[in-house]
Amino acid sequence: MDADIFAVVDHPLSPDEIAARVDDPGAGGIVIFSGVVRNETGGRPVKYLEYEAHAPMAEAKLREIGAAIRGRWPGVKRVAMVHRIGRLDIGESSVLIAVSAAHRGDAFEACRYAIDTLKQTVPVWKKEHFEDGEVWVGLQGG
Amino acid sequence: VRVRVHLFARYREVAGREQVDLEIPEGGTVQSAWSAVVERHPALAQYRPFTLFAVGHDYVEDDHRLKPGDELCLFPPVSGGRDAGPAAGDARR
Numbered sequence: 001m002d003a004d005i006f007a008v009v010d011h012p013l014s015p016d017e018i019a020a021r022v023d024d025p026g027a028g029g030i031v032i033f034s035g036v037v038r039n040e041t042g043g044r045p046v047k048y049l050e051y052e053a054h055a056p057m058a059e060a061k062l063r064e065i066g067a068a069i070r071g072r073w074p075g076v077k078r079v080a081m082v083h084r085i086g087r088l089d090i091g092e093s094s095v096l097i098a099v100s101a102a103h104r105g106d107a108f109e110a111c112r113y114a115i116d117t118l119k120q121t122v123p124v125w126k127k128e129h130f131e132d133g134e135v136w137v138g139l140q141g142g
Numbered sequence: 143v144r145v146r147v148h149l150f151a152r153y154r155e156v157a158g159r160e161q162v163d164l165e166i167p168e169g170g171t172v173q174s175a176w177s178a179v180v181e182r183h184p185a186l187a188q189y190r191p192f193t194l195f196a197v198g199h200d201y202v203e204d205d206h207r208l209k210p211g212d213e214l215c216l217f218p219p220v221s222g223g224r225d226a227g228p229a230a231g232d233a234r235r
Binding site for chain 1: 148150151152189192194196198199201215217218219220221
């Protein structure tokens with residue numbers, strides 16, 4: 001369990017690396033979710049995104065999500081959650097979550113739970129940069 | 143009670159600073175600190191309904207009492223807000 005990884009980083013994320021982090025001989029499946037930067041928001045072309053976090057609290061909240069997963073899906077072997085901050089270009093991965101489990105059902109469910117909960121509780125903010133301006137996502141009026 | 147308030151993302155930009163040091167009355171709450179911050183940075187007042195508060199690594203309510211040396215964080219909504227599910231995205235099209 002101490003191999004689980006919960007981190008906020010400022011470098012590009014690697015799906016291969018995170019898959020390796022949840023490798024476990026008792027695993028029958030690994031599910032990986034990668035959140036990537038989309039090229040538009042509501043039809044408005046996005047140039048790039050900027051992510052900011054309260055990193056220590058974000059890592060604590062990621063850890064809580066990992067603990068909740070272990071309580072709810074005993075078949076889960078390992079969990080890794082990494083969020084990237086800083087400037088990200090279109091197509092780059094902002095968040096990677098990997099869950100290994102004895103059976104695929106647990107891995108899919110736990111991974112879905114992890115990303116949905118992350119979006120609600122982890123203190124990370126993103127700013128969308130457009131050709132003609134910028135806006136912090138989630139705040140009316142930018 | 144002396145507390146330090148940290149501002150993030152939009153709030154930092156609006157206030158033009160990352161932190162504000164405050165002196166609030168004994169028994170002061172998160173709400174007392176918010177009011178004191180808004181007094182110095184009135185442009186933040188409009189964000190009150192969306193604001194999340196945290197002390198240490200935990201979210202707290204606005205009636206949470208602050209202790210000397212507490213560091214209070216003021217958060218805009220976390221970034222999942224608009225992207226929470228496919229329904230939200232589809233509805234815009």
